[in-house]
Structures are given as C-alpha cells and as structure tokens.
Amino acid sequence: MSDSHTPPGSDGPAPADFIGRKTALRDQLITSRGRIGVPQLGELARALAHVVTDIPDVRRAATVALYVSIGSEPGTGPLLDELDAAGKRVLLPCLLPDNDLDWAVYDGSLVSAARGLLEPGGERLGVSAIAQADVVLVPGLAVDARGNRMGRGGGSYDRVLGRVPVGTLTCALLYPWEIGVTVPMEAHDRAVAAAASAEGMRRFD
Helix, strand or coil, rough: CCCCCEEEEEEEECCCCHHHHHHHHHHHHHHHHHHCCCCHHHHHHHHHHHHHHHCCHHHHHEEEEECCCCCCCCCCCCCCCCHHHHCCEEEEEEECCCCCCCEEEEECCCCCCCHHCCCCCCCCHHHHHHHCCCCEECCCCCCCCCCCEEECCCHHHHHHHHHHCCEEEEEECCCHHHEECCCCCCCCCCCCCEEEEEEEEEECC
C-alpha cells in the first residue's frame, strides 16, 4: 500500500477533507461494532457461517482463504470450524513486518502473534499462495453498492486482492448494515466481487 492518500484518477495526495471523511467513516464503523453485545456477536457469527458455507462457490471449493477474526469483527470462528469439518483446505494469513500477508494451512490449532492476532503455526507458503485459493474471504469495515471495500487502513488486503486470479470469488465478511455504505475510494483500493453478512450474500457486477 502506498503511504500517500490518492483518490481515483488523481496523481497527487488527496485533499485533507477527503482524508477526513474517510477517517471519520472508519471511526464511525468501528464505534458501531463496539456497541454489539457479546451474545449478539456469537449469534451473528453462527449465522454468517451458515450463509457462507451455503455459497455455491464455497461448497465447490477445495481451498478457501479465510482469516481469524478479533475483537468486534464479524466472527469467523464458527465458519473456520465448518470449513475444516467439511474437509476444505483453509489458508490463513500470517502478518509480515511490512503489513503484507504470508499464508499457512490451518491444521486445527492457532498460535498467538503480533498485534493480538492468532495465526496458524505451520509452514509459511509465501505471499503468492493466495493464488491457490478457490474462494478468498476477506475482512473489511464496509462495502459500497459496487463492491468497493473499506478496510482499516493498513493496506494488507489491497495487496492480497491484487494477487487473486481473475475469476476467483472475493468476498468481504461484514455486518448487514455495513453493506451498501458510500465508501470514499483511493487509487490503491481494491474492490471485491461479493459481500456476505448474517443476513445473506450480495454479488456485485
């Protein structure tokens, strides 16, 4: 990810008001997540797992790229368990010092990593291993009506999405109210083909 903030079609840094709008929206979305109670987090996570495992692309997939949710993110624990029980090969990310993501196969256990993350402890496969996945499930804070995705600002998944082969389903996992939000876009931001929440899946043209 570039260190500059550049709107689409611009060759220079974004104006302060653009950066301010994006920061304000990100803060608003994170605050909204923080208000979700623990029981509801569990219910939403289980419903999300049901929705995602019912997606035809996921049912057909041999290898699925996922991530381990933390805090108030849409929970991926039940989904990880269901994919593993279904015999899927699940790739999980391992954060590198430059914010890029390496990958390893989930073997049923996770280890503590930097920034409070949980990662697979097995062999690292390299950043290009994401191209092996038949479906790529990614985090985010919001997705607009065209699939433009807002992340937390680190740029990790913009890099990941840039390595996914054309035709591979890329799907952001969100809360229902985070789909269809107007998202300020920058030149380096990558869109997704779909978004899934506890209420269902939406594909974008």
